[in-house]
Amino acid sequence: MAELRREPVERRWVVITTNPPRGPADYVPYKPPYRVQEPLDPCPFCAGREGMTPPEVFALRKEEGWSVRVIPNKFPFFHIEGVFDRRAEGMYDAMEAVGAHEIVVEAPDHDQSLASMDSKHIEEILGAYQARMIDLKKDARFQHLLILKNYPGIFNRHPHSHLLAMPIVPRTIDDEIWGTMDYYKRKERCIFCDILREEQSAKKRVVLETPHFLVFCPFASRYPFETWIVPKLHSPDYHAATKEMMVDLSLVMASLFSRFQKLLADPPYSLVFHSSPLQPRFHQEEYHWHVEIRLRIGLREGFEWATGFFVNPTPPENAAAYLREIE
């Protein structure tokens, strides 16, 4: 059978199929094509090859070398120089893709991952994100900063993430803000704060709870084992989170990615930080920053693309139970 569930923020319907519900064993053989990508040789992100990359914009120095390093992307989606040049092209609209596209090299060692790093190291990565965001935020041309990690990396398997400073607010954030504001107008409450309370009370979709974070598989999970990490304290801005919260978040991430690895044989995933747009006229106090994780397992692209909605054969209650129990 199949049930339709509505994601409450963006108001997307998701089809949860349960005939039968799929568990970890159903996904394990799946290997996406980019896992067989030839490794870059030599890897320009490895310690000792700093000369192969553009000059770094940030580094956490150790007695010897560095632990986290941020460099401009050699192949950026957004380029830092130039002006927007907003223009018509016939009936259409175009502009230059002005922005910044930085690579956060997460470790000097090629073979690390979030599942193998200790939480102390993850904390350093989280700190590097914050430091770069606080710096990039000063540039009034950027409306939004986005942190995105694809594991394994598509063109290079060395552990790294992307930091994008964009001249527009991405559609996913825009849709969430629209839903957040609409909910706030009706209830004068934050929808994410309400979701936190709902999940804490229902319990069945919770993976992990810490002093500062709730980790759960959302009610209308679009993807098998989709997981959100939501801070308990209402705040629109990831970059404003305290040191204490970052320590807690690093523990959460170390635990969560080690569970994914054990449960699903080192699955490929994407991870994104959702945070409020930056500039005063787009900044939203009502928004609630959080982290979303999508495992890249299962195959529904054609259907998702065609309809804009999602079919998920692993109910989030099952996914959360598997993840809770594997510890």
Add this chain to the structure above:
Amino acid sequence: MAELRREPVERRWVVITTNPPRGPADYVPYKPPYRVQEPLDPCPFCAGREGMTPPEVFALRKEEGWSVRVIPNKFPFFHIEGVFDRRAEGMYDAMEAVGAHEIVVEAPDHDQSLASMDSKHIEEILGAYQARMIDLKKDARFQHLLILKNYPGIFNRHPHSHLLAMPIVPRTIDDEIWGTMDYYKRKERCIFCDILREEQSAKKRVVLETPHFLVFCPFASRYPFETWIVPKLHSPDYHAATKEMMVDLSLVMASLFSRFQKLLADPPYSLVFHSSPLQPRFHQEEYHWHVEIRLRIGLREGFEWATGFFVNPTPPENAAAYLREIE
């Protein structure tokens, strides 16, 4: 360098990167994982194995056997029996996924594809879609009918497509209708009719023009070689298209898929028919039915998922030129 282009209907920004622009040769080595899927053996869609499928709901009979056959999907996303049972679950909304999910078996022969079939046969498939839509449209529970084809099929490579009757209007159609209506309010013109005129005049993104259809790579193509087939006659409903138009569309499709095959070594693709919602209170006279084709080449899923916008390294002007010239 990179340019941002705005898709005029849904108003999505797309990043077109051109550093350097990628052509067919850059995509040819890419093989998605489902192409190595083990074939179903024996294939239940092949002629002579009709007993392996649920009883057919439609068939085009030949002197011997059939040429196109429609059957209920054994593993449906939407099930035909039952009631919606709209309900709250805590703060969330859920309902039963009531609908229909049919498989259009496009040919008795396992090894055909839209690139190998003659246009006469494609015309029969197009007719089967229309016949099933006219029948399913009578069921007042369904708000929307969607035709979707994934090539090659994910679980079975026998040529087939999906016909989904859904209890809700899919998000992609909803977004397009929102954009169409908003444009109509401002201009009292159909945005798709305006796009047709723009593309006919600009010429550089046109792949093919016939008496009834314009085939072009849209200005803000989200995917490399994304192609739209748009009827010149304004009409919201695919199922209402005339026989003469279907003959023309079958010629267009035979030519287009043979070009894709020659240019990109038999690329995987998804194809969807966008048509107005059915029921009088959702039906939109201002909407303009059309076909969208996405080749499944290149890899940008993480970025698309994270931001809801798209990075395309093949400008549509280049894509259209390649497709025009390969004939």
